[in-house]
Amino acid sequence: LSARRDPIASTLQRIYDRVRRQPKRIVFAEGEEEQVMRAAVSYVNQKLGTAILLGRDDVIKENARNAGIELNKQGLEIINARLSRRNSIYTDYLYERMQRKGYLFRDCQRLINNDRNHFAACMVALGDADGIVTGVTRNYSTALDDIRRVIDAKPGHRVVGVSIVLARGRTVLVADTAVHDMP
Numbered sequence: 403l404s405a406r407r408d409p410i411a412s413t414l415q416r417i418y419d420r421v422r423r424q425p426k427r428i429v430f431a432e433g434e435e436e437q438v439m440r441a442a443v444s445y446v447n448q449k450l451g452t453a454i455l456l457g458r459d460d461v462i463k464e465n466a467r468n469a470g471i472e473l474n475k476q477g478l479e480i481i482n483a484r485l486s487r488r489n490s491i492y493t494d495y496l497y498e499r500m501q502r503k504g505y506l507f508r509d510c511q512r513l514i515n516n517d518r519n520h521f522a523a524c525m526v527a528l529g530d531a532d533g534i535v536t537g538v539t540r541n542y543s544t545a546l547d548d549i550r551r552v553i554d555a556k557p558g559h560r561v562v563g564v565s566i567v568l569a570r571g572r573t574v575l576v577a578d579t580a581v582h583d584m585p
Contacts, residue, residue: 413573418448418450421450421451422448422449422450425449425450425451425452426450426451426452426532426533427451427452427454427530427531427532427533428442428445428450428451428452428453428454428531428532428533428534428535429454429456429522429525429526429531429533429534429535430442430445430453430454430455430456430535430536431456431518431519431521431522431534431535431536432456432457432518432536432538432539433454433455433456433457433462433480433518434455434457434458434461434462434465435465435538435539436465436466436469436471437538438455438535438538439455439462439465439466439469439471439473440469440471441535442454442455442478442535443471443472443473443475443478446475446476446477446478447475449477451477451532452477452478452479453477453478453479454479454480454481454525454531455473455478455479455480455481456481456482456483456518456521456522457480457482457518458482458484459480459482462480463480483514483515483516483518483521484515484516486521488524488525488528488530489511489514489515491528492514492521492524492525492528493507493510493511493514495524495527495528495552496510496513496514496520496524496551496552497510497511499551499552500551517548518536519534519536519540519545519548519549520548520551520552522534522536523548523549523551523552523553524552526552526553527552527553534549536549542563546561546563562577563577564576564577565577
């Protein structure tokens with residue numbers, strides 16, 4: 403009944419069902435932001451997979467408490483990039499990719515310790531996560547540039563951007579305007 407009343411619900415339900423069959427580990431790179439925390443909690447509550455909030459533990463917990471968000475859920479993790487045991491592995495990986503582009507080892511180390519997008523992208527590149535949610539505090543092109551420094555497109559494929567607009571009972575896909583001027 404709800405699918406007939408709202409075609410968007412039908413579309414989203416098919417996507418949710420497919421993701422539930424193969425739950426994913428998703429890094430929410432801007433984990434200190436209230437709306438990102440709410441999205442991560444929603445992701446876990448819908449049993450879509452594990453949510454990883456990236457940020458300073460004390461700041462995330464304080465912001466969640468102030469916003470009335472309950473973070474003590476199974477399937478929700480908090481990782482502080484600066485204190486992670488995987489920093490040296492991520493730094494070595496990034497340095498190997500960036501050394502011929504003018505980056506020193508200490509530059510890569512600084513990016514891993516201080517830049518959430520680079521850290522999250524390394525998590526995905528090295529198999530510690532399946533995807534990234536980012537772009538709340540930085541514009542799209544900056545976030546995409548950060549991620550593309552770490553992750554290449556699949557061979558034979560291109561990077562594209564897709565925006566989904568859900569409004570007035572319609573689903574509109576606006577494809578490839580975020581990456582290419584002339585799609």
